Amino acid sequence: MSKLVIEGVSRIFPGVHGGEPTRALEPIDLRIADNDFITVLGPSGCGKSTLLRIVAGLDHPTTGTVLLDGQKVTRPGPDRGMVFQSYTLFPWLTVRENICFGLRERGVPAAAQQRISEEWIGKVGLRGFERHLPKMLSGGMQQRTALARALANEPKILLLAEPFGALDNQTRALMQEMLLAIWEAERKTVIFVTHDIEEAIFMASRVVVMSARPGRIKAELAVDLPHPRHYTMKTTPDFAALKARLTEEIRIESIRAAEQMATKAEA
Amino acid sequence: MFRPLIPVSRGAKIVLGVAFFVLFVGLWAAATFGKWVDPLFLRDPWQTIVTGWTLLAAHAYHIDIGVTVWRVVGGFVVAALLGVPLGILMGAYKPIEAFFEPFISFARYLPASAFIPLLIVWAGLGERSKMAVIFIGAFFPLVLMVAVIVSSTRRDLVEAAYTLGAGHSGIVRRVLLPASAPQIAESLRLVLGWAWTYVIVAEYIAAERGIGKTIIDSQALAATDQIIFGIVVIGIIGLVSDYLFKMVNQKLFPWSLA
Numbered sequence: 149m150s151k152l153v154i155e156g157v158s159r160i161f162p163g164v165h166g167g168e169p170t171r172a173l174e175p176i177d178l179r180i181a182d183n184d185f186i187t188v189l190g191p192s193g194c195g196k197s198t199l200l201r202i203v204a205g206l207d208h209p210t211t212g213t214v215l216l217d218g219q220k221v222t223r224p225g226p227d228r229g230m231v232f233q234s235y236t237l238f239p240w241l242t243v244r245e246n247i248c249f250g251l252r253e254r255g256v257p258a259a260a261q262q263r264i265s266e267e268w269i270g271k272v273g274l275r276g277f278e279r280h281l282p283k284m285l286s287g288g289m290q291q292r293t294a295l296a297r298a299l300a301n302e303p304k305i306l307l308l309a310e311p312f313g314a315l316d317n318q319t320r321a322l323m324q325e326m327l328l329a330i331w332e333a334e335r336k337t338v339i340f341v342t343h344d345i346e347e348a349i350f351m352a353s354r355v356v357v358m359s360a361r362p363g364r365i366k367a368e369l370a371v372d373l374p375h376p377r378h379y380t381m382k383t384t385p386d387f388a389a390l391k392a393r394l395t396e397e398i399r400i401e402s403i404r405a406a407e408q409m410a411t412k413a414e415a
Numbered sequence: 416m417f418r419p420l421i422p423v424s425r426g427a428k429i430v431l432g433v434a435f436f437v438l439f440v441g442l443w444a445a446a447t448f449g450k451w452v453d454p455l456f457l458r459d460p461w462q463t464i465v466t467g468w469t470l471l472a473a474h475a476y477h478i479d480i481g482v483t484v485w486r487v488v489g490g491f492v493v494a495a496l497l498g499v500p501l502g503i504l505m506g507a508y509k510p511i512e513a514f515f516e517p518f519i520s521f522a523r524y525l526p527a528s529a530f531i532p533l534l535i536v537w538a539g540l541g542e543r544s545k546m547a548v549i550f551i552g553a554f555f556p557l558v559l560m561v562a563v564i565v566s567s568t569r570r571d572l573v574e575a576a577y578t579l580g581a582g583h584s585g586i587v588r589r590v591l592l593p594a595s596a597p598q599i600a601e602s603l604r605l606v607l608g609w610a611w612t613y614v615i616v617a618e619y620i621a622a623e624r625g626i627g628k629t630i631i632d633s634q635a636l637a638a639t640d641q642i643i644f645g646i647v648v649i650g651i652i653g654l655v656s657d658y659l660f661k662m663v664n665q666k667l668f669p670w671s672l673a
């Protein structure tokens with residue numbers, strides 16, 4: 149059975165100052181099985197963030213519904229953990245307090261909060277930084293904390309909106325491996341939005357390619373590379389073949405997106 | 416030396432800050448001892464200190480100071496106790512804001528000093544009328560400032576909290592409040608400064624004692640040294656309370672410092 153069902157979800161943003169409304173998403177259908185790791189690739193502005201925000205319940209679809217375990221999504225909740233592209237740790241809380249935020253909000257007893265946060269601090273490699281404030285952390289450490297904060301809630305599904313987008317390549321590669329190791333151990337259901345084709349293949353059990361605005365699902369590609377995955381996999385022929393295919397798909401869409409911008413500028 | 420935003424060392428900061436005071440008093444001394452100004456208009460620094468001492472020793476000036484401080488603190492605390500929660504509610508809940516905001520914006524432009532005669536009719540010559548002036552002068556702008564601070568809380572933090580399972584009251588208590596607390600404290604510091612202006616005006620018009628009362632009495636005697644001493648005392652109290660406020664803010668909100 150599908151964990152998450154996205155049925156005919158579209159989103160039209162009203163026009164600004166009487167302008168044309170923006171069709172961000174064409175009606176989209178997508179089914180995500182339990183324990184699936186889906187990555188969503190697409191050119192800038194195709195509605196990836198919009199789709200994720202709708203699943204999170206932070207935005208509402210113009211048409212269609214999102215069902216999680218058969219329950220209609222109407223508002224944000226702890227069953228859908230989210231990590232944002234921007235740094236969203238609470239600046240007044242330490243690393244540990246940030247990780248405990250959701251637990252405390254749900255009334256988990258203090259002893260259990262302590263145990264769970266301890267466990268996640270270990271898993272994301274932040275031992276020794278429990279009492280640091282977010283401003284004392286590097287970008288990579290902040291995103292690890294944000295990941296631990298989302299996972300400590302034991303969400304049914306994890307939504308990742310380009311969480312490593314602002315990180316340098318080395319840090320990014322380390323974060324990918326860490327997240328993959330966590331996924332291999334916990335088998336969470338994950339939707340991961342990214343611009344990076346290699347990242348999309350390396351992380352995914354299935355890659356979804358979206359078209360230029362208005363966003364539609366253009367192609368889906370199963371990634372049958374074995375687990376556990378190691379960064380050396382990025383140089384194997386199988387990986388290269390997948391990458392070549394996706395690169396071609398994305399190129400077409402990126403050209404279309406660029407042309408759209410050009411015609412819009414002329415108009 | 417003059418690179419934008421580069422901090423100065425602690426020592427240099429103190430030296431520079433004190434230097435201007437020295438320069439200021441130096442100019443004052445030069446102008447008065449050098450007989451550039453008529454002593455009727457401006458007494459020299461030494462004379463001012465002697466007068467201050469006499470006021471303290473012979474006229475129990477410390478009681479005037481205490482009375483004025485008490486009025487300021489009383490009016491300010493009441494304004495803060497009512498204004499901060501109302502501002503938070505207005506910032507957090509838009510219907511509450513829509514209800515109060517137009518009236519408070521209107522009330523903010525009413526000069527508190529214009530209410531003094533009215534307040535004396537309503538509340539008499541005692542402490543209540545003086546504190547009411549400070550309250551009117553401090554409360555309305557404070558509410559509006561707090562409301563703006565709370566409304567401008569980073570939306571991404573609010574959204575993150577919702578995805579972590581926070582409810583509506585959790586958002587207010589655990590995101591909006593802590594996120595705005597440092598700026599609210601900063602606005603309280605500003606408003607306390609304004610409260611001083613109102614208390615002096617209130618004391619000019621009707622008071623038994625107080626710094627403002629002694630200043631207005633000195634005017635009748637053309638005792639400019641007493642007037643200046645009063646102004647300097649207010650300045651020093653302001654400086655000290657400002658410093659204490661900053662210290663407390665730094666202790667309470669270390670995460671908000673650059």
Ligand SMILES: Nc1ncnc2c1ncn2[C@@H]1O[C@H](COP(=O)(O)OP(=O)(O)OP(=O)(O)O)[C@@H](O)[C@H]1O
Nearest residue numbers: 161170172190191192193194195196197198199361
């Ligand atoms: N709040 C909004 N109001 C109006 N238009 C919006 C709003 N949010 C997004 N859009 C529009 O919807 C479209 C899709 O935006 P979205 O942020 O989902 O793109 P994206 O695929 O995440 O792009 P990127 O890869 O650059 O982050 C864009 O054209 C954008 O201008």
Ligand SMILES: [Mg+2]
Nearest residue numbers: 196197198310
């Ligand atoms: Mg985006």
